Amino acid sequence: MIHAATKCARAAAAAATIRGRAIPVRRSLVRYATPLRLIHGEISVPNANHVAIQMVNYALSHARSQRSDETYAQGMLVLEQCLGNQASDDQVSQDSKATVLLAMSDLLYESGNSSEAIERLKQVMSLTLSSLSIRVVAVEALVGLLIQSGQDDASLNVADEFLELVKERGHENLQDVAATAKTIKGLTELVKGSIESAESLFQGLENHEICKGSNIALSYGEFLHATGKFEMAKEMYQKAIQGVTETKDSMSSCNMNLKAVSLAATFALGQLESHIGNFGDAEETLTSALTSAEEHYGHNHPKVGVILTGIALMYRNKAKQERSSSIMIQEGLFRRALELMKAPPLDDTEGIINVETQEVMALARGGYAELLLIQENRRSEGEKMKSWAESAWRNRRISLSEALTLSEPLGKVGIIDARTTRVL
Numbered sequence: 056m057i058h059a060a061t062k063c064a065r066a067a068a069a070a071a072t073i074r075g076r077a078i079p080v081r082r083s084l085v086r087y088a089t090p091l092r093l094i095h096g097e098i099s100v101p102n103a104n105h106v107a108i109q110m111v112n113y114a115l116s117h118a119r120s121q122r123s124d125e126t127y128a129q130g131m132l133v134l135e136q137c138l139g140n141q142a143s144d145d146q147v148s149q150d151s152k153a154t155v156l157l158a159m160s161d162l163l164y165e166s167g168n169s170s171e172a173i174e175r176l177k178q179v180m181s182l183t184l185s186s187l188s189i190r191v192v193a194v195e196a197l198v199g200l201l202i203q204s205g206q207d208d209a210s211l212n213v214a215d216e217f218l219e220l221v222k223e224r225g226h227e228n229l230q231d232v233a234a235t236a237k238t239i240k241g242l243t244e245l246v247k248g249s250i251e252s253a254e255s256l257f258q259g260l261e262n263h264e265i266c267k268g269s270n271i272a273l274s275y276g277e278f279l280h281a282t283g284k285f286e287m288a289k290e291m292y293q294k295a296i297q298g299v300t301e302t303k304d305s306m307s308s309c310n311m312n313l314k315a316v317s318l319a320a321t322f323a324l325g326q327l328e329s330h331i332g333n334f335g336d337a338e339e340t341l342t343s344a345l346t347s348a349e350e351h352y353g354h355n356h357p358k359v360g361v362i363l364t365g366i367a368l369m370y371r372n373k374a375k376q377e378r379s380s381s382i383m384i385q386e387g388l389f390r391r392a393l394e395l396m397k398a399p400p401l402d403d404t405e406g407i408i409n410v411e412t413q414e415v416m417a418l419a420r421g422g423y424a425e426l427l428l429i430q431e432n433r434r435s436e437g438e439k440m441k442s443w444a445e446s447a448w449r450n451r452r453i454s455l456s457e458a459l460t461l462s463e464p465l466g467k468v469g470i471i472d473a474r475t476t477r478v479l
Contacts, residue, residue: 104151110137111158118162122353123146127166134159146186153179153189157308160196164309169411172309173200188306190217191235195270196308198239202246203310203475205410205449211247214240234260245278245479248452253278261287269298270311270474273320277479280327280470281452289327296322310474314323318347319473322362329369330461332376332470341366344473357412360395361476364387364419371422372461382426389423401439413447414478420444421455450478 110133110278118130138155141148156179163172179193194217201210214236219234241256257275276291299317307313325340345362369389370381396412398420408416421444427437448455450469458469458478469478 061203078319080184096259104141104147107137107141107151107155110134111154115158115161116434119165122165124166127162131159131160134162147241147431149182150186153186153193153217157189157192157306158318161308161312162355164200168444169204173197173204176200176309187232192306192308195235195239195311199311199475200245200309202243202477203411205413207243207247211240211243214243234271235269241278242270244282245274245452246475248450250282250452254282261291269295270307270316273316273323273474274297276320277470278324280323280330281390281468283468285327285331288322292320292324292327296324314347314351315474318344318351318440322365322473323470325369326365326470329365329372332372334369334373334376337369337373338366341369348473355395356407357396358473358476360392360419361412361415361473362394363395364415365423367392367419368422368459371425371459375461386423386426389419389426392419393423401436401443408447412476414450415476417444417447417449417455418458418469418471418478421448421459425459453478 114130114133114137117133118127120126134155138152138159141152141155156175160175160179163169163175176193176197177180179189180197194213198210198214201207201213204248217239218236218240221232237256238260241253244253244256257278260271260275272291272295276295279285279288279291284341295316298314299320306315309315321340322344325337325344328334328340340363345359345366348356348359348362367385370385370388373379374381374385393416396419397409398416399408407479420440424437424441424444427433427440430437438444445455450458453467453469457467461468472479
């Protein structure tokens with residue numbers, strides 16, 4: 056192991072010398088090396104190779120320093136070299152490999168390569184000696200990316216297999232692991248529109264300690280929101296937001312990491328305030344989500360378009376309830392959102408649609424179409440846009456019309472999940 060660590064350190068030094076200047080390797084530990092406090096420290100992250108951990112920390116921080124193609128490529132190079140030097144099959148080496156693979160999936164996801172990120176997460180799952188705590192993180196991230204990429208059946212299969220694994224190995228006594236496994240599957244059931252199945256999985260989680268500041272609180276809140284239990288949903292969203300702020304030790308990855316949880320919970324809370332007519336609070340909360348998205352992803356990222364769609368729908372709901380008009384504001388938001396999500400031209404019938412934002416894109420075009428249909432000189436464009444939106448809509452629980460209509464009393468509502476960019 057000492058030999059492998061020495062080789063890894065040498066590879067790190069070589070990779071750190073970029074364009075003729077040496078960049079010091081940071082000594083602080085990456086988040087993967089900190090204890091995973093799922094519940095009173097019952098599970099902790101294994102003792103990964105410390106040199107490997109230092110290299111992960113360096114690769115992540117360097118890649119994110121500019122978030123450019125070049126820095127991401129350089130970060131991946133460091134991780135690839137370090138992965139190749141974890142040759143042993145003991146527990147330490149397996150956990151070190153898993154740590155590096157999780158970091159690789161993070162960088163691939165952040166640089167827009169979800170398919171390769173999924174493959175790295177599958178590699179983590181194939182490491183038979185990797186610790187349960189790492190496997191939990193990998194499953195959660197893998198399911199999140201499969202949902203985002205529209206692979207709903209695959210996501211359900213992964214969630215099913217993990218839940219069965221937890222039961223078979225007797226981990227049901229570790230309430231945190233069991234709760235996480237149930238929530239992961241519950242989210243897949245909610246995406247597929249299976250409300251009864253989702254309810255059986257989420258039931259009893261409201262008082263669970265792990266709910267605070269986790270994907271559990273957020274996913275459960277979205278289920279409550281979707282089924283009309285708005286006060287309980289609001290409480291769960293607030294728990295998720297507060298918990299992320301207070302969390303010091305955690306493992307998470309890709310679109311299910313702490314930043315994604317905080318952003319998505321804030322965004323969901325803003326949508327909820329809009330759905331119940333608290334438009335002042337909705338605008339403030341959604342603006343906060345937009346600011347966070349722009350700071351984290353950049354002003355031109357598709358996820359910013361997802362948030363803008365939610366803001367446009369809030370103004371739409373406000374105008375309908377107050378019988379006012381905000382056509383220009385809504386149109387500007389919808390246009391910018393569709394631009395950022397790279398929606399194909401309406402006349403391009405063979406245009407490639409980004410599956411990862413397809414549902415939100417359809418929702419944005421559905422709302423935009425309504426604005427055009429009330430303008431006589433733009434009715435033709437509105438009809439075409441409405442037709443496009445209806446053909447692109449794929450949600451199994453709620454129709455496009457229902458997602459765009461807030462009835463009194465509130466019936467079905469659609470919630471945009473900023474983590475997976477799906478409508479729940």
